[in-house]
Amino acid sequence: MVSGFFRLLLAALLLTGTGLRAQSPKRLNVLVLLTDDQRFNTIRALGNAEIHTPNMDRLVKSGTVFTQAHIMGSLGGAVCAPSRAMLLTSRPVFSVHEDGGVIPASEKTFAEVFRESGYQTFSSGKWHSDYASFNRSFASGDNIFFGGMHTEKEGGHWKPKLHHYDPSGTYKSPFTGNDFSSVCYANAAIEFIRKPRQEPFLMYVAFTAPHDPRTPPEAYLRLYDTEKISLPGNFMSKHPFDNGELNVRDEMLLSTPRNPAEVKLEIAKYYAMISEVDHEIGRVLDALKASGQYENTIIVLAGDNGLAVGQHGLLGKQNLYDHSMRVPLIFAGPGIPANKRVDAYCYLTDVFPTLCRLTGLQQPATVEGISLDKAFTPSRFSGRDRLFITYSNLQRAIVKDGMKLIVYNVNGQHPVQLFDLEKDPLEKNNLANDKAYQKKVAGLRALLQSEMHRYGDFCDFSKAGWGWPGKLKWEDAKRINP
Structure with missing residues (x-):
């Protein structure tokens, strides 16, 4: 008789929404989308009327944009390596190892933290650090690119050198992708999304576009008429003085003094590469909606660094102007305000602690970023003061x-x-x-x-x-x- 009473009580608690169900809410998924060399002002919904980015636009409209997001810089010309390591570990520029080339086991990535908390972690795309840190971070992945860029010598974006996930962590069997790099990464992400699972997931999809070689599919290049492309307002034929990196590889892609027609064509190619990766991001978002997981997923879109493309007489990112150090950063998903702009200073290093706060996970002691979660509340959010x-x-x-x-x-x-x-x-x-x-x-x-x-x-x-x-x-x- 007593046991029957408790069975009835338990049933009543479950029906009224209290008890065990209330104590175990559905855990949020996380999708991090990272682009390569995309500067902050290359999204149409954020004010660039010349570029076509319908899928990034919908993230802007459905989420919160940090308009003053920056990277901290680098020790060398491959700015993306330390930038990505700082995003992944929330460590500042002089605290990442070998300028981002190595992430030691003592400094966890956000993917490691989620994996240890029961999340299924998956990655596709670019990893600019060591194999061991990749395998600690992700339980699965596909179409993985280890390196900095798809060189023209190896076929560029049209023949990306990729890997399947290797549980041994040796990655000795590369293969050539059968489509444009962004398509390969999106395909792997979509395949993962479609698989049924019980546990929540964290996906890290790191595109290699719009990094050069800028060889976009013709359909995207046709979106841009070089005659109508505007030269940037700070276009210069050459930088006014030696900044120490005027002869780095990035700066040698066009002749100096800069020719306005050449720069306009390069801008058109740059925009076309962004439109191409925007389309692939849209495919991933559509697959997430079709899976029924979209409304339960925190989405982060960011760029790893910017690019000059003619501004100040420069082409690359080996400088400290806004066009090279300031990046897109958008959060969208449950509890995140729609169509909101936040102009507080922040770094990409702040993404890690923010994801921990949004999902209720404990951040490791090695994290040095600040959480941006207050920006998603009515409270005033001041961010960093410098x-x-x-x-x-x-x-x-x-x-x-x-x-x-x-x-x-x-x-x-x-x-x-x-x-x-x-x-x-x-x-x-x-x-x-x-x-x-x-x-x-x-x-x-x-x-x-x-x-x-x-x-x-x-x-x-x-x-x-x-x-x-x-x-x-x-x-x-x-x-x-x-």
């Missing part, structure tokens, strides 16, 4: 209260730039030599040196040549934090 950005031993920058200071260390020369980003978002008017701004220059320079010390910078303003007068070699960069 940004520290760095490149090699050649360039350092600080951003605070809408003002940006960039200083250089090139062949004994130390040019200085100061920009009012609110009045001059294209960074065209250098105020550093204006007498009215000398106090501002001095204050930002002192703050920059303080940030360099706080982050463990190997350079020091108080020493000749910042303590490293020659150009940092890649072999030396890998030894700074091995």
Whole structure:
């Protein structure tokens, strides 16, 4: 009789929504979409009327956009390697290892944390770190690319060198993809989405577009008429001074002085590559909806770094201007406000702790980013009050209260730039030599040196040549934090 009473009580609790069901809510899935070399202002819904990005537009309209998301920079020209390592581990620029090439077991990726919490973790696309960290992070994957770019010598995006998931972690059997790189990655993601499963999932889909070689399918290139493409408002035929990286590979893709017609064609190709990857992102989102999991999934879209493509006379990302350090960052999904813009400063390193807060997982002690979850509430979200950005031993920058200071260390020369980003978002008017701004220059320079010390910078303003007068070699960069 007693046991019958308790059976009735348990049934009543379940029917009323209390008891065990209330204590075990459905766990949210996570989908992280990462693009390669996509700068912040290449989404139509965010103000670029010349580009076609219908699927990124729908994420903008259904989610919250961080309009001042940045990366922290790098020690070498392959900016995407440390950027991706910082996203994955939430470690700052001087704390990632071999400039992002290695992620030690002592520093967990967000995928590892989710995997250890019972999530099915899956990846397709680019991994710019070591095999071991990939296999610790993901229980499965397919069409995986280990490296920085699909070189023209190996066939570019049309013949991507890929791997199936290898449980041994040796990855000794590469194969050539049978379609454009973005299609290969989206296909693998869609196949994973369609598989039935009980446990929640975390997917990391890291596209290699719009990184060069910019050889988009003709259908996407036809969307852009080079005669109608606008030159950027800060187009220059050449950079006004030596920034230390005018001869890096990225800058050699076009002739110097920059030819306006060549630059417009390169912009058209860049936009076409973004439209192509946008289409593949749309296929993944559509598959997620068809699976019934869309409404239960947190979606993050981000770029790993920006690109100049003619701005300031530059083509690449080996500089500290906004076009190279500022990236798209969008969150969408359950509990995230739709069509919201947040202009607080943040880094990609802040994605990891944000995902932990949104899903109720404990972040590891090695995480140094800040959670952005308050931006999804009615409460005021202030974000970071400054940004520290760095490149090699050649360039350092600080951003605070809408003002940006960039200083250089090139062949004994130390040019200085100061920009009012609110009045001059294209960074065209250098105020550093204006007498009215000398106090501002001095204050930002002192703050920059303080940030360099706080982050463990190997350079020091108080020493000749910042303590490293020659150009940092890649072999030396890998030894700074091995």
